[in-house]
Amino acid sequence: xxxxxxxxxxxxxxxxxxxxxxxxxxxxxxxxxxxxxxxxxxxxxxxxxxxxxxxxxxxxxxxxxx
Numbered sequence: 001x002x003x004x005x006x007x008x009x010x011x012x013x014x015x016x017x018x019x020x021x022x023x024x025x026x027x028x029x030x031x032x033x034x035x036x037x038x039x040x041x042x043x044x045x046x047x048x049x050x051x052x053x054x055x056x057x058x059x060x061x062x063x064x065x066x
Contacts, residue, residue, distance in 0.1 A: 001039040002058065004032045011064040012045060014056075022056070025049055026064045 006012055010029045014022040025047040033042035033055065041058040 001035055002041055004041045004043070005058060006032075006043060006061070006063070008032060011066075012043075012061040013064040015060060015062050022054065022060065023047070023050075027054070027061070 006029050008029050008031065011026050012029060013026050014024065027045035027047045029043050030046055030053060031044040033044055035041050036057070043056055043058065043061065044053050045056055045061070046053045
């Protein structure tokens, strides 16, 4: 099982090659979720521009530039 790389409150963005279902925006990690059955860490993220929260796999996001 992989460990979560990102922390609650951290700014992340979609990886261009893998997250085609996410808008190009900066998101904040709201919660660390349990990993998938395959051991992939999950995150609950939200952008300030949207009202919804999204669940993404660790491989779909990367740290946003500061």
